[in-house]
Amino acid sequence: MYRDQIVEALRGHEADYIEVRLEESEACIIQYRGRELEDLSRSTSLGGNVRVLAKGGWGFVSFNDLRNLGDKVGLAVKQARLVGKDVSRFAPVAQIVDSVEEVVAKDASSLALAEKKSLLDEYNEVIWSVPKIETSIIAYRDKWRRITFANSEGSYIEQKNADLSLRMVAVARDGGDVQQAGLSEGSRGDFTQIEGLHQKVRETAQRAVELLAAPQVKGGEYWVVLDPVLAGVFVHEAFGHLSEADFTYENERLREIMVLGRRFGGEHLNIVDGAAVPDLRGSYKYDDEGVPASKTYLIREGVLVGRLHSRETAAKMGEPTTGNARAVNYRYPPIVRMTNTFIEPQRASFEEMIGGIKEGIYVKNWYGGTTSMEMFTFSAGEAHMIRQGKLAELVRPVVLTGNIFTTLKNIDAIGSDLEMNQGGGCGKGGQYPLPVSNGSPHIRIQHCLVGGK
Amino acid sequence: MEEILSLARKSAQEAEVFLTSFEETPVVFEANRLKQLQTRQGILVALRIVREGRIGFSTTTSLDDRVSLVDRAIEVSQFGTPARFELPYQLTYPQVEIYDPGVETLSIEQMIDLGESLIAKVRGHTPALLCDARITKGLVSVHILNSRGGEVSYRRSFFGIGLEGNLIQDTDMLFVGDSDSSCHPIGDIDKVASSVINQLELARRQASVSSGRLPVVFTPRGVASAFIAPLALAFNGRVVWQGASPLGDKLGERVFDERLSLWDDATATYRPRSRPCDDEGVPSQSTPLIEHGVVKGFLYDLQTAGLAGVQSTGNGDRVGEGLPTPSISSLIFKAGAVSFEDMVGDLREGLVVEQLMGAGQTNVLGGEFSGNVLLGYKVEKGGIVGRVKDTVVSGNIYQVLNKLVGIGQEAAWVEGAIFTPALCCSNLTIASKG
Numbered sequence: 001m002y003r004d005q006i007v008e009a010l011r012g013h014e015a016d017y018i019e020v021r022l023e024e025s026e027a028c029i030i031q032y033r034g035r036e037l038e039d040l041s042r043s044t045s046l047g048g049n050v051r052v053l054a055k056g057g058w059g060f061v062s063f064n065d066l067r068n069l070g071d072k073v074g075l076a077v078k079q080a081r082l083v084g085k086d087v088s089r090f091a092p093v094a095q096i097v098d099s100v101e102e103v104v105a106k107d108a109s110s111l112a113l114a115e116k117k118s119l120l121d122e123y124n125e126v127i128w129s130v131p132k133i134e135t136s137i138i139a140y141r142d143k144w145r146r147i148t149f150a151n152s153e154g155s156y157i158e159q160k161n162a163d164l165s166l167r168m169v170a171v172a173r174d175g176g177d178v179q180q181a182g183l184s185e186g187s188r189g190d191f192t193q194i195e196g197l198h199q200k201v202r203e204t205a206q207r208a209v210e211l212l213a214a215p216q217v218k219g220g221e222y223w224v225v226l227d228p229v230l231a232g233v234f235v236h237e238a239f240g241h242l243s244e245a246d247f248t249y250e251n252e253r254l255r256e257i258m259v260l261g262r263r264f265g266g267e268h269l270n271i272v273d274g275a276a277v278p279d280l281r282g283s284y285k286y287d288d289e290g291v292p293a294s295k296t297y298l299i300r301e302g303v304l305v306g307r308l309h310s311r312e313t314a315a316k317m318g319e320p321t322t323g324n325a326r327a328v329n330y331r332y333p334p335i336v337r338m339t340n341t342f343i344e345p346q347r348a349s350f351e352e353m354i355g356g357i358k359e360g361i362y363v364k365n366w367y368g369g370t371t372s373m374e375m376f377t378f379s380a381g382e383a384h385m386i387r388q389g390k391l392a393e394l395v396r397p398v399v400l401t402g403n404i405f406t407t408l409k410n411i412d413a414i415g416s417d418l419e420m421n422q423g424g425g426c427g428k429g430g431q432y433p434l435p436v437s438n439g440s441p442h443i444r445i446q447h448c449l450v451g452g453k
Numbered sequence: 454m455e456e457i458l459s460l461a462r463k464s465a466q467e468a469e470v471f472l473t474s475f476e477e478t479p480v481v482f483e484a485n486r487l488k489q490l491q492t493r494q495g496i497l498v499a500l501r502i503v504r505e506g507r508i509g510f511s512t513t514t515s516l517d518d519r520v521s522l523v524d525r526a527i528e529v530s531q532f533g534t535p536a537r538f539e540l541p542y543q544l545t546y547p548q549v550e551i552y553d554p555g556v557e558t559l560s561i562e563q564m565i566d567l568g569e570s571l572i573a574k575v576r577g578h579t580p581a582l583l584c585d586a587r588i589t590k591g592l593v594s595v596h597i598l599n600s601r602g603g604e605v606s607y608r609r610s611f612f613g614i615g616l617e618g619n620l621i622q623d624t625d626m627l628f629v630g631d632s633d634s635s636c637h638p639i640g641d642i643d644k645v646a647s648s649v650i651n652q653l654e655l656a657r658r659q660a661s662v663s664s665g666r667l668p669v670v671f672t673p674r675g676v677a678s679a680f681i682a683p684l685a686l687a688f689n690g691r692v693v694w695q696g697a698s699p700l701g702d703k704l705g706e707r708v709f710d711e712r713l714s715l716w717d718d719a720t721a722t723y724r725p726r727s728r729p730c731d732d733e734g735v736p737s738q739s740t741p742l743i744e745h746g747v748v749k750g751f752l753y754d755l756q757t758a759g760l761a762g763v764q765s766t767g768n769g770d771r772v773g774e775g776l777p778t779p780s781i782s783s784l785i786f787k788a789g790a791v792s793f794e795d796m797v798g799d800l801r802e803g804l805v806v807e808q809l810m811g812a813g814q815t816n817v818l819g820g821e822f823s824g825n826v827l828l829g830y831k832v833e834k835g836g837i838v839g840r841v842k843d844t845v846v847s848g849n850i851y852q853v854l855n856k857l858v859g860i861g862q863e864a865a866w867v868e869g870a871i872f873t874p875a876l877c878c879s880n881l882t883i884a885s886k887g
Contacts (some may be wrong), residue, residue, distance in 0.1 A: 006532065027774065029774070029775060031775075032697070033691055033692075033695045034695040036534055036695070036760070037532070037533065037534040038534075038691070038776070039510075039775045039776045039778070040510065040529050040532060040533055040534070040554060040776075041510040041512065041529060041775060041776060042510075042511050042525040042526075042528065042529055042773065043511060043512035043513065043516070043774040044511075044512070044513050044518065044525075045512075045513070045514045045523065045774075046514055046515060047495070047514055057487070057488070057489070057490075058488060058489035058490070059489070059490050059491075060489060060490070060491040060492070060493075060494070061491070061492045061493075061494075061496065062491075062492075062493045063494045063495070064494070064496045064514040064515065065496070065515075075492060076492075079489075079491075079492070080490070082490060082561065083487050083488065083489060083490055102596030113528065113529065113531075113532055114532065117532050134696050134697060135695045135696050135697050137697075171697045171818065173696065173697070176699045176851065177699075177819065178697060178698075178699050178816070178818050178819040178820075179816060179819060180819070182819050217881070219664060219845060219847060219882050219884030220664050220883075220884050221886070242537035250483065250484035250583075251484065251583055251619070251621070252623035253583075253622075254621055257621065257624060260595040264883050269633060331493055331495065333489070333491070367814045367815055367816075368811065368814030369811065369814065370810055370811040371624055372626070372628050372810060372815065372827050374624070374625070374626035375810070375825050375827065375842065375843065376810075376811055376825075377659075377824060377825045378811075379814040379815050379823075391581075396816070397815060397816060398823075399811060399814065399815055399824065399825075399847070401811075401825040401843070401845050403473075403842075403843055403886075405495060405624045425747065439477055449843060449845060449884055449885070449886055450548070450845070450880070451527070451823035451824070451845035451846070451847040451884050452688065452823075452882060452884060453847070453882055
């Protein structure tokens with residue numbers, strides 16, 4: 001659709017590599033605070049960017065005004081030349097001309113506003129029907145976008161896709177004590193995947209009320225069992241980010257630490273990331289550099305075997321491209337990101353995992369997680385004590401923390417019940433929320449540090 | 454803009470057009486070297502209407518997209534929430550200094566020099582440090598026009614410098630960093646450089662701490678990482694109105710230490726979040742939130758103020774593509790009487806927290822914080838003895854800020870929006886691998 005315009009804009013400009021990305025999108029936001037609609041809006045956006053590599057230096061120009069595209073290419077070329085004083089290293093990929101349009105069961109972006117709002121009204125009523133609930137927060141967003149990508153190597157790719165996210169929070173209150181419980185879901189724009197959640201919503205609201213009477217855990221080291229949702233957040237924070245090669249490729253010391261072949265966990269531990277795993281929020285056919293998606297083993301049988309790359313990091317580390325360069329939107333250049341990240345299933349049963357624990361914590365669901373490479377945190381939305389091998393009382397949500405060099409080795413049991421969670425969004429370098437999914441079976445970690453009273 | 458307004462007025466009783474455009478130029482350094490130059494230009498047009506008493510809202514990125522913009526706002530208004538406000542008009546706005554033409558005339562070459570000298574200075578102290586740095590200049594303009602005849606516009610310049618350094622020894626990773634921002638060009642890199650060098654000095658040795666309860670000094674950056682998320686929610690008028698703020702029924706009551714005073718100020722001179730009016734055209738002001746430990750007020754936009762039966766405090770911000778919602782502008786804590794040296798000097802045993810990672814990923818609505826000490830130090834017999842790791846600090850702001858050990862006399866800007874001294878808190882829970 002924009003092909004001639006882009007070809008014309010690239011004409012006469014010289015650099016080692018030039019790419020143009022144009023992006024049209026439409027989004028719908030529905031937000032409640034309590035029974036009141038806080039936000040209801042429909043937005044459209046049209047914008048783009050030009051990225052140029054010259055002698056190892058990058059120029060980047062983003063804009064909403066698509067006129068004079070050639071001048072924008074010219075500016076980015078000038079910027080890249082001002083920076084570049086070296087040699088460009090950029091992994092070769094095949095020229096691709098393709099057009100990808102996804103079809104989902106029930107496309108949220110083409111649904112009437114009335115239908116979307118009526119489902120959220122139902123969920124809000126479910127929350128409010130639970131006694132002692134003070135208030136609710138519901139945040140729904142759907143967005144479709146059509147991205148046109150073209151580069152100076154002759155690739156031209158159009159991809160149309162959609163994303164949907166829903167977070168519902170129930171708030172209970174007793175005087176100055178405010179407790180909350182949340183539920184997050186998401187999909188590739190398919191509305192059916194957020195239908196029929198009434199029972200889950202009710203349980204979430206009931207948990208918020210129960211938390212008012214729940215005690216707080218004493219801080220310290222515990223054996224913990226993670227449900228698939230929190231274990232997914234754990235693998236994303238604990239190892240996923242460290243596998244993103246843009247942290248490693250120009251850091252000699254980190255390259256020594258993250259050398260392929262190094263052991264990080266037991267032989268039962270396999271960690272995978274891949275946008276080629278279909279139908280998840282982090283799935284796609286081509287990344288934002290036009291590189292075909294793949295499925296990459298990061299850890300196989302406990303040993304580091306791969307990492308996630310952009311074309312630049314792959315070239316500089318002499319490793320194959322993986323198709324992990326992503327931009328949250330046209331205002332940002334693509335950087336190395338995760339897609340769908342998970343721990344592969346093994347055979348341990350849940351009963352076996354909790355059976356061996358005298359005093360520990362069963363942690364479920366998530367509030368969030370963050371990492372600084374060596375140390376990371378991941379926080380549970382729900383927690384129960386484990387006493388004498390059995391599930392015991394509900395306790396208040398906890399923040400757990402780990403260290404990359406010990407915590408993965410402390411995973412001593414991995415279950416068989418892999419589930420992927422679609423409810424999160426990932427942030428890095430100011431680019432948030434990027435659609436990702438992550439997952440795991442139940443896992444057990446020995447000696448995990450837990451914050452508390 | 455006038456055309457959008459008159460088109461909207463054909464179907465709606467009230468209408469407001471908000472237009473913002475920006476251009477920013479980040480100079481990006483990676484692994485000690487200049488890596489990328491960026492120019493980011495953008496525009497957002499937002500239309501809010503009141504039709505049959507209900508709010509409709511839509512946005513676009515082009516002024517030419519008029520018909521679709523109005524149609525979408527009308528569609529949304531069928532389901533919209535009833536409007537509880539009158540659009541502002543005939544107002545006088547405070548003179549807020551937020552534009553310095555020096556930002557526009559500053560050259561890219563000067564920004565590159567600034568980044569290079571910042572990295573060189575920090576690496577002069579620790580040659581093995583690997584630095585990422587970013588020097589950014591920007592210009593934002595805002596224009597608001599409404600059907601009552603209200604109109605206001607302003608432009609603001611922005612300049613920021615930031616550095617993050619990373620030092621790896623065997624399997625030990627240290628992350629240091631700081632940033633500075635203003636509406637003026639910042640020519641002096643010494644503030645950021647000396648702060649980072651100080652962190653490197655203090656983290657040179659390692660120390661251990663055992664699980665238990667200890668006093669903790671939060672540096673200005675530590676305060677921002679642990680306390681701001683729960684405070685910003687608790688003072689948000691919308692959260693108060695919906696009954697979810699623990700402070701909602703505490704107006705006029707003493708909840709915090711009586712030496713603690715906090716206000717929100719959108720008029721602070723040459724601060725990157727200051728402006729003459731908010732994103733609804735309501736004049737900016739300074740709003741007291743805590744005075745001597747007593748809860749004094751909350752932050753409101755027009756709609757929330759209408760629901761709550763109070764006046765907007767000029768805190769209606771548009772975040773992304775959404776409707777205006779109450780947001781902090783610059784949060785300012787009153788400085789205290791204790792020097793940082795004395796604060797630390799008075800501790801027999803304790804911690805200094807420079808950054809608490811993940812602290813806000815818990816029940817912040819209830820005032821809780823719990824995070825990993827990403828950068829922090831052990832204090833023994835009044836002196837910092839080294840860096841602690843694998844340590845979690847937890848607490849609840851309604852207990853922790855109720856009785857402070859001391860408030861620092863030197864306050865500093867953090868993240869461009871928070872002006873705070875160091876706070877010394879007693880008896881926080883520490884969980885550590887030791």
